[in-house]
Amino acid sequence: MPQPNGISAKPDGSETAISQPQIETSNGHDPGIGPRQNLADLFAPFERLANWLLPYALEQQDGAHDDSHLVRVFNNAMRIHAQEGGDGEILAAAVLLHDCVHVEKNAPHRAQASRLAADKASRLLNEAHWPDIRIEAVAHAIVSHSFSANQPPQSLEAKILQDADRLDALGFIGLARTFAIAGRLGGQLYDHLDPCAERRPLDDRRYALDHFATKLFKLADGFQTATGKAMARQRHERLQLFHAMFLEETTGAKPESNFYLSF
Ligand SMILES: [Fe+2]
Numbered sequence: 001m002p003q004p005n006g007i008s009a010k011p012d013g014s015e016t017a018i019s020q021p022q023i024e025t026s027n028g029h030d031p032g033i034g035p036r037q038n039l040a041d042l043f044a045p046f047e048r049l050a051n052w053l054l055p056y057a058l059e060q061q062d063g064a065h066d067d068s069h070l071v072r073v074f075n076n077a078m079r080i081h082a083q084e085g086g087d088g089e090i091l092a093a094a095v096l097l098h099d100c101v102h103v104e105k106n107a108p109h110r111a112q113a114s115r116l117a118a119d120k121a122s123r124l125l126n127e128a129h130w131p132d133i134r135i136e137a138v139a140h141a142i143v144s145h146s147f148s149a150n151q152p153p154q155s156l157e158a159k160i161l162q163d164a165d166r167l168d169a170l171g172f173i174g175l176a177r178t179f180a181i182a183g184r185l186g187g188q189l190y191d192h193l194d195p196c197a198e199r200r201p202l203d204d205r206r207y208a209l210d211h212f213a214t215k216l217f218k219l220a221d222g223f224q225t226a227t228g229k230a231m232a233r234q235r236h237e238r239l240q241l242f243h244a245m246f247l248e249e250t251t252g253a254k255p256e257s258n259f260y261l262s263f
């Protein structure tokens with residue numbers, strides 16, 4: 001079905017770009033330059049909820065966690081929700097607040113980040129007199145979205161949020177975020193003496209490319225919903241393609257002869 005971001009989901013969950021409607025302008029020029037769209041409008045049909053919660057959604061913005069991350073996770077969540085069901089408003093609130101407390105990736109209390117975010121979300125929703133049962137549903141989804149919390153998602157909304165957030169760690173957007181984080185934390189692109197860590201332990205704090213083996217290549221196996229799994233499979237293949245091409249460009253290593261057949 002058509003999605004707000006101009007991507008359609010095929011029944012197998014894979015993505016196909018769909019053509020955007022042509023907008024006529026009086027001078028015949030591209031209408032791209034105009035008033036910026038309001039951020040909250042991108043969370044339709046939950047614009048009012050977004051308008052209220054967005055000011056609390058991120059304590060700081062960087063290349064991996066910014067407004068655009070929230071919009072992408074929301075679009076992923078709505079695509080999965082359209083196929084799998086669940087409560088859209090609980091899901092939208094959980095998406096908007098899932099990263100509302102910032103704890104740096106290498107900070108000692110990193111594992112508590114999603115618990116702190118859930119507590120902050122509960123306080124906010126409580127002030128707006130949301131029913132306790134709905135607040136608990138949002139809080140559970142937020143706590144369990146994170147790997148580090150080690151709390152498996154129980155509800156459908158929690159499963160969808162976890163899948164929607166993890167999809168943003170895969171594919172071309174996932175690798176862009178990986179290198180953005182590595183750069184911000186002072187890491188290098190890769191170890192040019194041993195790019196695949198054949199003679200050293202993997203070290204993704206130091207080398208961004210190592211993050212593919214320590215985390216990114218494992219992600220696609222842990223998805224919760226059938227729709228999320230299908231979307232993850234395609235983005236996983238994009239990561240494999242990038243990884244192989246990166247090694248070819250940097251070391252001259254040729255992928256196996258049948259490598260391209262899977263793309
Ligand atoms: Fe998160």
Ligand SMILES: [Fe+2]
Pocket residue numbers: 069073098099165
């Ligand atoms: Fe996130």
